[in-house]
Amino acid sequence: MLAALCPLLLFGVGVSTGTGAGTAHAAAKSGTATAPTQAAALADLLRADPVYVTDQLPRDVPRSTAPQFKKLAQRTKVPTYVLVLPEQGVGSDRLLAAVHDRLGRDGLYVLVDDMGVAEATAFGVRAPADDASTVALYELPYDAGPLLSFERFTDVIAQGGEKAAERAEAAREKHGETGGEAAKMHIDPVDRDNQSFVTGIALSGVPLLIVGISPYVRRWRRRVTGAGAPKAAAPKAAAPEAAVPRRLTARRVEAGAAVLVAGAIALGASLVFDQETSGAAPPPTASDLSSRVERVADGLRKSGPVYGDPESPRVLDSAQRRELGDRVAEFGRGPVFVAVVPQLTEDESAGDPEQFVEAVRQKMGAKGDHGVYVVADPLGGSIDVVTYDVRIDANLIAFDLPDSIRYGDDDDRSADHRLGERLDDLMTFLGKAPRTEQPETSSLAMDDAPDPVEENELSPLFSGDFWPGLLVGAFAAGLVFGIVAALLGLLRLAVPGLRRPRTTSTPSATTSFEAPPDPSLGYLRRTARDELDALAREFDQQDQQDQAALASAVRTRVWDCLDTATLLADRDPDGHIDDDATPADLAAAVVLARAGRGALVGADKTCCALNPLHGPATGWRDAQYAPDDQRLRTIPVCAQCRVLVSVQPRLAYTLRLTLPGPRRGERVPYEEVPGPLPAARDGIPQLIRQVREYAGVQ
Numbered sequence: 001m002l003a004a005l006c007p008l009l010l011f012g013v014g015v016s017t018g019t020g021a022g023t024a025h026a027a028a029k030s031g032t033a034t035a036p037t038q039a040a041a042l043a044d045l046l047r048a049d050p051v052y053v054t055d056q057l058p059r060d061v062p063r064s065t066a067p068q069f070k071k072l073a074q075r076t077k078v079p080t081y082v083l084v085l086p087e088q089g090v091g092s093d094r095l096l097a098a099v100h101d102r103l104g105r106d107g108l109y110v111l112v113d114d115m116g117v118a119e120a121t122a123f124g125v126r127a128p129a130d131d132a133s134t135v136a137l138y139e140l141p142y143d144a145g146p147l148l149s150f151e152r153f154t155d156v157i158a159q160g161g162e163k164a165a166e167r168a169e170a171a172r173e174k175h176g177e178t179g180g181e182a183a184k185m186h187i188d189p190v191d192r193d194n195q196s197f198v199t200g201i202a203l204s205g206v207p208l209l210i211v212g213i214s215p216y217v218r219r220w221r222r223r224v225t226g227a228g229a230p231k232a233a234a235p236k237a238a239a240p241e242a243a244v245p246r247r248l249t250a251r252r253v254e255a256g257a258a259v260l261v262a263g264a265i266a267l268g269a270s271l272v273f274d275q276e277t278s279g280a281a282p283p284p285t286a287s288d289l290s291s292r293v294e295r296v297a298d299g300l301r302k303s304g305p306v307y308g309d310p311e312s313p314r315v316l317d318s319a320q321r322r323e324l325g326d327r328v329a330e331f332g333r334g335p336v337f338v339a340v341v342p343q344l345t346e347d348e349s350a351g352d353p354e355q356f357v358e359a360v361r362q363k364m365g366a367k368g369d370h371g372v373y374v375v376a377d378p379l380g381g382s383i384d385v386v387t388y389d390v391r392i393d394a395n396l397i398a399f400d401l402p403d404s405i406r407y408g409d410d411d412d413r414s415a416d417h418r419l420g421e422r423l424d425d426l427m428t429f430l431g432k433a434p435r436t437e438q439p440e441t442s443s444l445a446m447d448d449a450p451d452p453v454e455e456n457e458l459s460p461l462f463s464g465d466f467w468p469g470l471l472v473g474a475f476a477a478g479l480v481f482g483i484v485a486a487l488l489g490l491l492r493l494a495v496p497g498l499r500r501p502r503t504t505s506t507p508s509a510t511t512s513f514e515a516p517p518d519p520s521l522g523y524l525r526r527t528a529r530d531e532l533d534a535l536a537r538e539f540d541q542q543d544q545q546d547q548a549a550l551a552s553a554v555r556t557r558v559w560d561c562l563d564t565a566t567l568l569a570d571r572d573p574d575g576h577i578d579d580d581a582t583p584a585d586l587a588a589a590v591v592l593a594r595a596g597r598g599a600l601v602g603a604d605k606t607c608c609a610l611n612p613l614h615g616p617a618t619g620w621r622d623a624q625y626a627p628d629d630q631r632l633r634t635i636p637v638c639a640q641c642r643v644l645v646s647v648q649p650r651l652a653y654t655l656r657l658t659l660p661g662p663r664r665g666e667r668v669p670y671e672e673v674p675g676p677l678p679a680a681r682d683g684i685p686q687l688i689r690q691v692r693e694y695a696g697v698q
Contacts, residue, residue: 013353039098041310046103047079051082054263055291059452060114060148060346062284063291068147071110075154078125079107084146085114085311086344086379089414096121108157114346115142116149117188126165131157135164138171141182145280188278192458194467199471201271201476206265208477209256213484214254266462273461283453289348292341297363300337305329309341312378312417316340320420327427334390335371335433338423339363342379350449353384354442361388370439372430379407381417383426389439396433400524405429454596475648481642513594514640515613518654519665524586524659525577526622527613528569535562538600554599561596561684564691568676570697583659584673587613588680588691595684604684608638610645611657612670612680623643623652626669 030151035554038607045052053066073080096109106124117136120129136153156164299307305328357373370389383406385397385633405426539558571591594615605616617636623635645652658667671678676690
């Protein structure tokens with residue numbers, strides 16, 4: 001059925017496929033015969049060899065892979081014609097039909113681009129082309145590469161129609177619109193940097209944690225065992241020389257365990273992160289990288305100053321080529337060479353027209369030493385010009401070439417990008433360019449095209465971000481060590497059986513509150529409500545239980561804190577936080593409420609200078625207070641902040657409280673916000689006075 005309809009379909013679309021609507025229109029208008037179409041040129045190539053691999057994609061599909069495509073094509077058991085070309089865009093399905101019409105041979109026609117199998121159609125043979133294309137599309141990730149995509153395609157073709165249909169349906173259900181995409185097969189350089197960074201963190205952080213925390217864990221376990229065991233007769237004291245070897249043995253075991261863990265991490269990372277390349281492209285040979293350049297240079301030498309790529313859509317008809325040739329012959333500043341060839345990131349010059357022109361010029365020898373080189377892209381539509389030793393201002397070409405010539409009109413959607421008209425305009429522009437006294441050459445201060453092998457190689461795992469990862473891992477180990485030590489210390493204080501025997505009086509009670517350094521408005525509203533309720537409840541309970549125990553000064557302080565906090569957050573007061581309360585007012589209310597709660601347990605001290613929301617400070621430490629101020633200031637800090645400040649005083653500013661600013665996403669340090677909150681640095685009494693002045697209450 002399909003084979004019977006092909007002549008009818010090709011009658012309507014055959015010409016437009018090869019030449020484009022714009023070219024056909026130009027040919028009809030000029031009354032001349034069009035140049036051989038893209039489909040005709042491709043049919044001639046397939047007539048010589050049923051598998052054709054372009055020379056325009058050496059970075060993704062080198063021509064040296066042609067034998068592999070041929071071997072895979074034999075699996076289909078039907079005549080198979082394969083075209084490996086750059087992405088053709090719209091009309092790629094019609095291209096296969098046009099090629100089949102001109103070749104005149106039935107078989108399975110497959111179009112492969114740099115991503116994989118793009119189109120496939122069976123003409124006069126039984127082959128599940130659509131199902132095989134579906135399987136190759138859904139079962140493989142986008143980075144599988146064209147060779148693996150074609151291999152999967154031929155495998156499905158070889159299974160026959162029934163199995164191919166079942167497999168295609170299963171692929172649609174698993175990876176279709178409602179399913180997930182197949183996991184990618186390769187990683188990029190960013191992924192490798194992340195792997196190196198994580199490996200460095202683990203390789204330094206985990207062994208350091210083992211060495212640092214193990215002594216604390218051993219002592220904690222001894223205390224737990226001692227606290228839970230019944231008392232017995234005291235054994236004889238161990239000799240000092242016997243205790244020392246035991247401690248040394250434990251430390252050696254811990255150090256050995258850390259070394260073993262480090263080795264296991266390094267070996268495991270090497271086995272897990274074993275990728276060596278960032279893509280599926282095989283390394284191209286020197287012949288792969290020079291093939292297209294030699295072809296274009298040979299065409300310019302033998303066929304005249306205008307060379308059109310036979311693999312690409314024809315964008316210049318015979319009349320346009322003849323007219324362009326006449327304009328080039330009349331140009332009096334030097335020879336002009338026009339190459340109508342695609343410029344792709346996958347080609348030998350990585351899509352750089354100047355690199356391409358320089359390579360072509362070198363291949364042309366003495367004939368190409370001087371002249372104007374024009375590269376017109378039939379796929380993208382761009383025009384680039386490079387001059388060598390001609391009497392034209394090189395800056396004029398580089399900076400003053402009109403965009404209408406270089407890129408075309410923004411609303412131009414013609415198949416030929418109006419390249420014929422634009423090249424004619426280019427020759428007019430060059431002819432009117434002022435003549436310079438001395439020949440000039442375009443500025444070619446360019447780097448060499450990236451080596452495709454090096455470009456595809458991944459950096460070694462133990463390089464790059466691995467070294468910063470080691471530093472971060474060491475810092476993280478120190479931070480975790482400090483947190484664990486603090487938690488074990490708090491646990492020792494909370495569990496009577498774990499406390500060390502004390503020879504001095506018990507210190508006064510302290511209170512520490514949790515609070516992030518960058519609270520949101522919602523967090524501040526919830527916390528202000530909870531803290532006001534908690535302070536009122538605790539104040540009432542303690543006052544009722546033991547009025548005598550609650551000193552008059554403490555009672556006054558707690559009442560002042562409750563009163564001023566309510567003034568800021570609930571001015572009505574109706575038991576609800578005001579809707580118009582600012583973040584600074586809510587934060588000040590939380591600080592006052594927590595200061596009042598601290599006063600109830602005897603912790604009436606200055607607030608933590610880094611984050612007043614943490615409540616009373618427990619000591620003074622040297623810390624860097626601001627990121628742009630390298631000085632170390634002695635400031636009061638709470639128990640939470642003291643852990644980091646003691647280990648990394650230069651990072652103390654990361655814990656400083658910031659509040660939402662007037663602009664979206666802006667954060668403002670708490671001491672710079674309007675209102676009474678900055679007075680918290682000077683003590684709770686000063687904050688209370690500032691709040692009353694702020695609220696107009698004496």
